[in-house]
Amino acid sequence: xxxxxxxxxxxxxxxxxxxxxxxxxxxxxxxxxxxxxxxxxxxxxxxxxxxxxxxxxxxxxxxxxxxxxxxxxxxxxxxxxxxxxxxxxxxxxxxxxxxxxxxxxxxxxxxxxxxxxxxxxxxxxxxxxxxxxxxxxxxxxxxxxxxxxxxxxxxxxxxxxxxxxxxxxxxxxxxxxxxxxxxxxxxxxxxxxxxxxxxxxxxxxxxxxxxxxxxxxxxxxxxxxxxxxxxxxxxxxxxxxxxxxxxxxxxxxxxxxxxxxxxxxxxxxxxxxxxxxxxxxxxxxxxxxxxxxxxxxxxxxxxxxxxxxxxxxxxxxxxxxxxxxxxxxxxxxxxxxxxxxxxxxxxxxxxxxxxxxxxxxxxxxxxxxx
Amino acid sequence: xxxxxxxxxxxxxxxxxxxxxxxxxxxxxxxxxxxxxxxxxxxxxxxxxxxxxxxxxxxxxxxxxxxxxxxxxxxxxxxxxxxxxxxxxxxxxxxxxxxxxxxxxxxxxxxxxxxxxxxxxxxxxxxxxxxxxxxxxxxxxxxxxxxxxxxxxxxxxxxxxxxxxxxxxxxxxxxxxxxxxxxxxxxxxxxxxxxxxxxxxxxxxxxxxxxxxxxxxxxxxxxxxxxxxxxxxxxxxxxxxxxxxxxxxxxxxxxxxxxxxxxxxxxxxxxxxxxxxxx
Numbered sequence: 197x198x199x200x201x202x203x204x205x206x207x208x209x210x211x212x213x214x215x216x217x218x219x220x221x222x223x224x225x226x227x228x229x230x231x232x233x234x235x236x237x238x239x240x241x242x243x244x245x246x247x248x249x250x251x252x253x254x255x256x257x258x259x260x261x262x263x264x265x266x267x268x269x270x271x272x273x274x275x276x277x278x279x280x281x282x283x284x285x286x287x288x289x290x291x292x293x294x295x296x297x298x299x300x301x302x303x304x305x306x307x308x309x310x311x312x313x314x315x316x317x318x319x320x321x322x323x324x325x326x327x328x329x330x331x332x333x334x335x336x337x338x339x340x341x342x343x344x345x346x347x348x349x350x351x352x353x354x355x356x357x358x359x360x361x362x363x364x365x366x367x368x369x370x371x372x373x374x375x376x377x378x379x380x381x382x383x384x385x386x387x388x389x390x391x392x393x394x395x396x397x398x399x400x401x402x403x404x405x406x407x408x409x410x411x412x413x414x415x416x417x418x419x420x421x422x423x424x425x426x427x428x429x430x431x432x433x434x435x436x437x438x439x440x441x442x443x444x445x446x447x448x449x450x451x452x453x454x455x456x457x458x459x460x461x462x463x464x465x466x467x468x469x470x471x472x473x474x475x476x477x478x479x480x481x482x483x484x485x486x487x488x489x490x491x492x493x494x495x496x497x498x499x500x501x502x503x504x505x506x507x508x509x510x511x512x513x514x515x516x517x518x519x520x521x522x523x524x525x526x527x528x529x530x531x532x533x534x535x536x537x538x539x540x541x542x543x544x545x546x547x548x549x550x551x552x553x554x555x556x557x558x559x560x561x562x563x564x565x566x
Numbered sequence: 567x568x569x570x571x572x573x574x575x576x577x578x579x580x581x582x583x584x585x586x587x588x589x590x591x592x593x594x595x596x597x598x599x600x601x602x603x604x605x606x607x608x609x610x611x612x613x614x615x616x617x618x619x620x621x622x623x624x625x626x627x628x629x630x631x632x633x634x635x636x637x638x639x640x641x642x643x644x645x646x647x648x649x650x651x652x653x654x655x656x657x658x659x660x661x662x663x664x665x666x667x668x669x670x671x672x673x674x675x676x677x678x679x680x681x682x683x684x685x686x687x688x689x690x691x692x693x694x695x696x697x698x699x700x701x702x703x704x705x706x707x708x709x710x711x712x713x714x715x716x717x718x719x720x721x722x723x724x725x726x727x728x729x730x731x732x733x734x735x736x737x738x739x740x741x742x743x744x745x746x747x748x749x750x751x752x753x754x755x756x757x758x759x760x761x762x763x764x765x766x767x768x769x770x771x772x773x774x775x776x777x778x779x780x781x782x783x784x785x786x787x788x789x790x791x792x793x794x795x796x797x798x799x800x801x802x803x804x805x806x807x808x809x810x811x812x813x814x815x816x817x818x819x820x821x822x823x824x825x826x827x828x829x830x831x832x833x834x835x836x837x838x839x840x841x842x843x844x845x
Contacts, residue, residue, distance in 0.1 A: 228780045233791030240617050240800070248618070265781025266619065268791035283685045283697040284780045424796045425600045444796065448598040477694065502795075 224261040227481050230275060230286040232468070233268040235339075237494070237501035244497030250488050262481065279304065285475040287482040290338050293467045294547040297328040305334045306472045312483035315490035315510075322536045323507040326467065327546065335469035336486050339504040341438040342531070343380070343464040346445065349454040351433035360388035360460045363434055364407075369414045373426060373435035376418035378560035379545060380464070381408060384436060387462040393545055396552045405559045412563065424448070427455060438466075439528050440504035457528055465536070465544040467507070505529040586809060593802035600799075610803040617800060623788040624804070627768060630699070630784060634706035635763035641707070642714025642763075643756055647744070649715070650722040669712040677776035680705045684777065697779035705777040706767045713766060714759035721755030722748075 229247075239245030247264045254262045267286070269275040272295040278284055280302075291299070299305050310316055319337060329335045347357055351371060356362055363372050363384065375381040385404040386393045392400065416432050426432040427445050430453040442457045449455050470486045472479060488494060492510040496517050499506040511517055512530055521529070532539075548556065592600055596607035614620065645665065652658040668676055681697070688696025729751060733743035749756075771786040778787060789801055 226781075230780070232794045233788070234795040234798070238617065238619060240613050240798075245618075267780050267783055268788065270791045270793055281681065281685055283681060283688065283695065285695045286780055421793050421796055428599050429602065441795070450599060450602040475694070 224263050225478065225481055226263050226265060227288070227478065227485055228265045228267065228284075228286045229485070230267050230269060230279075230289040232290065233270060235268070235290070235468075235502055236266075237497040243501050244494065246489075246494050246498060249494065250485060253488065254484070264485075279473055279475065282475070285477055286473055287476045287478055288470055288485055289473050290468055290470050293326070293328045293469070294545060296335055296469060296471060298547055299471075299473070300329065300334055304474050306474055306476060306479060307333045308336070308472060308486070309479070309483055312480060313487040313490070315487050318490055318495075318508045318510045320507060320509050320533065322534055323467070326537065326540060328467075329469070335471045336490065337467050337469045337507040338489070339440075339499075339502060340465065340467045340507055340536070341440050341504050342459060342466075343383075343436060344439050344442070344457055344459045344528075346427060346435050346437060346442050346455055346457050348427070348430060348433040349456045350452060351430075357456070357458060358460075360384055363436060364388065364411050364414070366414055368434055370416050371433035372411075372415050373417060373419050373423055373432045374408075374411065374415045375436065376420050378556050380436075381418070381560070381563075382556060383464055383545060385411070387460060387464075387543070390462070393464070393543065394548065396549055398552075398555055401552070401556055401559055405563060408563050409566070412566065418564070428453065438504070440502060442528070443503040443525060459531065462543055465540045467540075503529075589802050590806050590809070593799060593806045595799065598799055610799045611807075613798075614800045614803045614807075620785075620788060620800065620804065623783050623785045626699075626782055627784040627786075630702060630706060630774075631764050631767040634703055634710055634767040635760055637703075638707045638710035638763045639714050639756060639760040642711050642759060643718050643752075645711070646715045646718035646722055647748075650719060665712050665715050667712075668709045669716075673709075673770075673772035674776075676709060677705070677773040680708065680773065681776040695779065697777060699779065699782045701779065702774060702777045702782065702784075705773050706770065709770070709773060710763035710766055713762045714756075717759035717762065718752055718755045721752040725751045 237243045237246050239248065247266050251262055251264055254260070269278070272291050275289065275291055276295060276299070279286065279289070279299075296305070313336060316336060323337045323340070324332050345357070345360075345362055347362065349357075352362070352368065356365055356367065362368075363374065375384070382401065382404045383393050385407040386395075386400070389403060389407060391403065395401070416426075419426065419435070423432075423435050423437055424441070424445055427435050428448045429450050439457065439459075442455065446455050470489065472482045472486075476482055489498070490508055490510070492514065495506060495508045495511050496514055499508075499511045499517065500520060506512060512526075512533070518526055591603065593610055594606050594608070595603050596609060597604040649658060649661055649665075652661065680701075684696045684701045725748065729747050730740075730743045733747040734740060738746060769786060771790065774784050775787055775790075778784070783791075785804075789797060792798065792801070
């Protein structure tokens with residue numbers, strides 16, 4: 197017992213020393229970044245360590261030390277709850293489009309000074325002025341993606357692999373994975389029926405529910421990130437997820453599994469964008485960081501790490517990047533870049549009003565209970 | 567009947583340890599997959615030791631767990647001694663129930679209410695941000711305290727009340743009597759409390775999640791946040807290492823316990839023998 201006590205004391209002493217070491221000089225600037233988990237090139241598997249490289253680059257350029265506090269979140273809602281509690285302050289956050297719209301309406305964002313973000317020129321016109329930031333004042337897009345269908349070509353007949361019909365095909369009963377969140381699951385049904393995914397008409401949602409009930413007996417399970425293992429191992433043959441994540445699965449697929457991917461004609465598009473919340477403590481530093489993230493080296497490293505498409509033309513026109521990703525991946529990740537704005541405006545999910553959201557969630561409950 | 571009970575035990579063991587075994591095996595997998603084993607490799611261990619953010623999270627978790635468990639053990643032991651000395655039955659029951667609140671209260675409620683309190687107090691003093699390492703530490707001490715008290719209090723009740731009195735009779739000051747006579751008696755309870763507080767603090771997610779400030783992320787929070795993409799096999803490697811460290815600690819502490827018990831028994835037997843011989 198004495199030994200355990202001694203051990204505890206030893207560890208505590210070590211920790212205190214480590215903490216004391218962190219104090220550092222008062223001249224060091226701090227930048228608090230809040231981003232999705234696993235959503236930046238972090239130096240693992242010999243990749244580019246974005247945060248460390250930024251610290252080095254900043255010190256070399258401005259002759260001042262900067263310390264980046266990098267914190268992660270698991271969902272837009274988590275991030276929103278944390279920020280709106282007023283208990284923490286972040287300088288740069290990277291939420292998704294619909295959440296940005298909500299934050300902007302609640303005056304939680306600061307206008308960017310684009311003088312400090314000259315690399316914004318790399319962002320193609322098609323990714324500007326979208327509904328969540330119509331006047332290009334608050335955001336700089338970081339990644340975008342499209343929902344598509346992933347299937348195992350060794351099980352699924354190529355002829356069946358088109359449109360949303362595949363995940364309603366009773367030939368593949370017990371092989372199908374559906375989203376385990378109401379917004380995405382109802383989305384697939386609405387796209388299939390050709391209805392508006394942002395409708396506030398309850399009858400539209402009732403129709404989608406009927407469609408999902410038809411699908412329910414065919415569904416193996418409702419999943420979120422469990423989909424990776426189930427698709428990679430061949431346990432399930434058909435699932436819907438984001439294009440970028442398909443490549444993650446492709447990397448890890450088991451022998452005898454041949455994963456393929458396609459986009460149905462109508463589908464969901466999302467954008468995650470960098471913005472500066474109103475609790476920001478050092479706006480100029482935050483803008484410099486955003487600008488750094490747009491410069492070619494970190495932007496390409498991040499796009500290669502996350503596997504999501506980048507709205508940064510310095511990335512998707514870079515020859516090294518195109519070579520690294522391969523022709524097939526480029527075709528999947530960047531379909532019709534120039535039409536993006538039109539498709540996005542027509543089909544992408546937007547935030548639903550309170551009463552519709554409640555109604556959809558109650559329908560979702562009835563589906564999950566049966 | 568006997569065979570049935572053996573099978574039952576075996577089944578329980580399988581359910582308890584199969585998940586850990588799977589994690590252990592796949593931490594040595596070359597590929598990223600959790601379903602196909604494509605050859606032995608230490609690749610994910612190397613990756614783990616290069617992942618500075620994860621290592622930082624491990625360090626944060628340890629700093630927090632060690633300081634929270636030590637502080638709550640000291641505070642909890644003092645509280646237990648105080649509660650034990652109370653003569654007023656009503657007051658005593660009331661205090662007992664109050665200390666149990668953080669234990670019975672669902673974590674999520676403790677977490678949210680602590681966060682609200684920190685924000686409120688922070689606003690009161692005009693701080694821009696209220697959550698930091700220190701708020702997390704306070705939160706962890708809060709939920710660890712009742713477990714320590716719960717471990718120490720029964721030991722105090724079991725102890726012979728005459729023990730500290732005897733010590734004071736022989737010239738000890740009350741403080742000295744506590745350290746020399748009482749503390750060694752209740753030490754097993756204190757150590758169990760310490761270990762419990764440590765493990766509770768180590769794997770707490772819900773309360774930490776609400777009280778964490780920016781830049782101080784513990785391991786459970788970091789792993790949870792990986793779920794947008796997928797939890798990397800690095801985490802299997804990390805879990806395997808933690809599992810073995812805890813296992814070794816347990817073995818060492820059990821062995822040293824056995825040793826001390828054996829020695830005490832021997833000493834007692836020797837004394838007895840000596841007495842007999844004198845007679």
